[in-house]
Amino acid sequence: xxxxxxxxxxxxxxxxxxxxxxxxxxxxxxxxxxxxxxxxxxxxxxxxxxxxxxxxxxxxxxxxxxxxxxxxxxxxxxxxxxxxxxxxxxxxxxxxxxxxxxxxxxxxxxxxxxxxxxxxxxxxxxxxxxxxxxxxxxxxxxxxxxxxxxxxxxxxxxxxxxxxxxxxxxxxxxxxxxxxxxxxxxxxxxxxxxxxxxxxxxxxxxxxxxxxxxxxxxxxxxxxxxxxxxxxxxxxxxxxxxxxxxxxxxxxxxxxxxxxxxxxxxxxxxxxxxxxxxxxxxxxxxxxxxx
Amino acid sequence: xxxxxxxxxxxxxxxxxxxxxxxxxxxxxxxxxxxxxxxxxxxxxxxxxxxxxxxxxxxxxxxxxxxxxxxxxxxxxxxxxxxxxxxxxxxxxxxxxxxxxxxxxxxxxxxxxxxxxxxxxxxxxxxxxxxxxxxxxxxxxxxxxxxxxxxxxxxxxxxxxxxxxxxxxxxxxxxxxxxxxxxxxxxxxxxxxxxxxxxxxxxxxxxxxxxxxxxxxxxxxxxxxxxxxxxxxxxxxxxxxxxxxxxxxxxxxxxxxxxxxxxxxxxxxxxxxxxxxx
Numbered sequence: 390x391x392x393x394x395x396x397x398x399x400x401x402x403x404x405x406x407x408x409x410x411x412x413x414x415x416x417x418x419x420x421x422x423x424x425x426x427x428x429x430x431x432x433x434x435x436x437x438x439x440x441x442x443x444x445x446x447x448x449x450x451x452x453x454x455x456x457x458x459x460x461x462x463x464x465x466x467x468x469x470x471x472x473x474x475x476x477x478x479x480x481x482x483x484x485x486x487x488x489x490x491x492x493x494x495x496x497x498x499x500x501x502x503x504x505x506x507x508x509x510x511x512x513x514x515x516x517x518x519x520x521x522x523x524x525x526x527x528x529x530x531x532x533x534x535x536x537x538x539x540x541x542x543x544x545x546x547x548x549x550x551x552x553x554x555x556x557x558x559x560x561x562x563x564x565x566x567x568x569x570x571x572x573x574x575x576x577x578x579x580x581x582x583x584x585x586x587x588x589x590x591x592x593x594x595x596x597x598x599x600x601x602x603x604x605x606x607x608x609x610x611x612x613x614x615x616x617x618x619x620x621x622x623x624x625x626x627x628x629x630x631x632x633x634x635x636x637x638x639x640x641x642x643x644x645x646x647x648x649x650x651x652x653x654x655x656x657x658x659x660x661x662x663x664x665x666x667x668x669x670x671x672x673x674x675x676x677x678x679x680x
Numbered sequence: 681x682x683x684x685x686x687x688x689x690x691x692x693x694x695x696x697x698x699x700x701x702x703x704x705x706x707x708x709x710x711x712x713x714x715x716x717x718x719x720x721x722x723x724x725x726x727x728x729x730x731x732x733x734x735x736x737x738x739x740x741x742x743x744x745x746x747x748x749x750x751x752x753x754x755x756x757x758x759x760x761x762x763x764x765x766x767x768x769x770x771x772x773x774x775x776x777x778x779x780x781x782x783x784x785x786x787x788x789x790x791x792x793x794x795x796x797x798x799x800x801x802x803x804x805x806x807x808x809x810x811x812x813x814x815x816x817x818x819x820x821x822x823x824x825x826x827x828x829x830x831x832x833x834x835x836x837x838x839x840x841x842x843x844x845x846x847x848x849x850x851x852x853x854x855x856x857x858x859x860x861x862x863x864x865x866x867x868x869x870x871x872x873x874x875x876x877x878x879x880x881x882x883x884x885x886x887x888x889x890x891x892x893x894x895x896x897x898x899x900x901x902x903x904x905x906x907x908x909x910x911x912x913x914x915x916x917x918x919x920x921x922x923x924x925x926x927x928x929x930x931x932x933x934x935x936x937x938x939x940x941x942x943x944x945x946x947x948x949x950x951x952x953x954x955x956x957x958x
Contacts, residue, residue, distance in 0.1 A: 393775055393776065393777055393778070395771075395775065395862060396771040396774070396775030396776075396777050397771070397777065398771075399767040399768060399770055399771035399775075400767070400768050400771045400772070400777075400783070402764050402767070402768075403764045403765070403767070403768040403787070403833055403837070404783075406764070406826060406829045406830070406833065407787060407790050407829070407830060407833060407834075409826075410802075410826055410827050410829065410830045411790040411793070411830040413805065414798050414801035414802050414805060415793070415798070415801070417801040417804070417805060417809075418797070418798070418800060418801035421800075421801065421804065477692075477696065480688070480689040480692055480693065481689075483686065483689050484686070485686040485689045485690050485693075486686070486690070487690075487693075491693040491696070491697055492944070493940060493941065493944050494697050494700055494701065495696065495697070495700060496940065496944040496947060497700060497701075497704070497936065497937075497940055498700060499947055500887055500891075500936035500939065500940055500943070500947065501704070501891075501933045501936045502890065502891035502893070502908055502932050502933060502936070503891065503893065504891075504893045504908045504911050504912055504932065505707075505908075505911065505929045505932045505933040506703070508707070508911060508915070508925060508926075508928075508929040508932075509703035509704060509706065509707045509929060510703055511915070512703075512706055512707060512710055512922060512925070512926060512929075513702075513703055513706055515922065517719060518710075518718055518719065518722065518922060519706075519722060520706065520722040520724060523721065523722045552699070552700070552703070556700075557948065560948040561948055564948065609792060609794070612794060613794035613795055613796055615795070615796060615893075615894055616893045616894060616908075619912070620911075620912060620915065633796065634794065634795070634796035634894075635796075637796045637797075637799065637800070638796055638799055638894065638898070642799060642800055642803070642898075647800065647804060650800045651800055651801065654796070654797040654798070654799075654800050654801070655797070657794065657796065657797055658793070658794060658797045661794055
């Protein structure tokens with residue numbers, strides 16, 4: 390009755406679609422990266438260039454700066470979200486009125502189109518219109534102009550991302566906290582451990598699996614942030630918020646230097662994987678110390 | 681565990697709710713103002729309902745076309761993904777297939793790829809390689825619909841796999857002994873039981889397709905532009921028409937407001953790939 394052929398027939402369309410639109414582009418980008426190819430140059434054909442494109446990358450200051458900015462952005466975003474998300478999740482562990490409603494509203498940013506998030510924050514920040522520049526100036530005397538000050542633009546993209554994605558961290562950590570056994574905490578209290586010791590020696594190790602998963606998911610998403618930042622700052626002022634996704638998309642790709650763009654795309658993928666791998670080795674695979 | 685007061689969580693969550701709603705509320709307020717009302721001291725309070733911005737946006741044929749494209753792309757993608765994922769998970773959970781674990785893993789990894797990395801190869805494939813005579817996938821709705829399967833299918837397969845495994849195999853075996861064909865088992869036995877899961881999968885898939893911007897902006901130019909690309913163009917083209925920009929943004933995020941209640945319990949599982957269950 391259950392012949393494997395029928396099973397494969399059911400799977401076939403899925404495998405076909407994912408191969409053609411998921412796997413082929415990956416092979417293709419690796420292939421194009423080894424060629425000089427600019428359809429609008431004197432020679433519009435593919436010319437084999439070996440690793441030339443990759444050699445160019447290493448000395449490309451704009452590329453390196455974008456990578457650096459992306460890493461800074463990712464660091465601040467993920468760190469803040471883990472801290473804020475953890476504190477909020479702890480608050481959700483208590484019982485209080487209207488919890489369900491608060492939770493539902495907290496989930497809202499996750500469903501909103503990133504491009505609309507960017508538009509909303511842009512409207513908050515436009516000088517002469519948005520409340521942010523107006524009240525920052527009035528209450529704190531800060532001259533808030535995203536288009537002029539690099540630091541402000543950078544910080545605003547970080548704050549926007551925290552607004553957008555902290556709910557995910559809160560909810561995943563909440564799931565982790567809810568699934569936690571109570572006994573270790575109770576016996577630790579009986580044994581007279583203080584709050585810090587309980588947090589450090591019991592809470593963190595128990596929460597570690599969920600914490601690591603959350604970190605990786607947020608890390609990978611933060612590394613590829615494009616839409617919101619494009620709407621908010623357009624990568625500016627100058628190149629202050631031109632993260633790597635924006636760089637490939639708005640700068641390299643429109644130059645129609647396809648071979649180079651492909652090399653950069655592949656390098657970005659490689660760096661993403663390496664970063665995750667190093668973190669994985671550092672956080673997860675480290676052998677427990679002999680004690 | 682010790683019981684603590686309710687004051688602290690209540691205060692913090694009231695503040696958090698205000699922060700969460702502020703940008704969206706501000707969009708709404710701006711979309712309800714005339715150009716003259718927009719300047720001066722930025723008041724966060726609604727000063728009356730003015731629908732002019734929405735009328736302007738909806739009377740614009742281009743934006744109507746973008747909205748229409750978005751609806752078609754998201755709906756078709758959602759139907760294709762839900763059906764394919766339903767069949768695929770049925771196969772994965774009911775048949776013994778060689779290497780199905782590695783296959784499942786491969787299906788899931790498709791979601792992890794950073795979008796910006798695949799823009800260039802997909803653009804080149806769509807304009808140069810995947811073509812039949814004059815037909816190319818670039819700037820077609822079908823091109824977007826198929827592409828969105830790459831990031832929606834893995835997620836849908838994951839979500840449905842759990843639900844499919846939860847439906848007892850004895851049920852479809854009993855049906856088969858009674859002489860039901862595989863097709864009848866699928867439609868009469870499994871589908872009714874998987875309905876809630878299918879609904880959540882369909883809504884989330886639809887939302888993800890509706891929200892997508894980067895590929896839509898790169899792989900279309902005129903004929904298949906979606907509402908998100910329209911929103912982005914709006915900023916660069918008209919610059920300062922903030923009321924209409926806000927109205928268009930509100931239309932873009934309206935589905936999120938509508939579906940929030942239905943899917944909020946599942947969105948975390950959806951976004952974390954089941955690594956975190958609630």
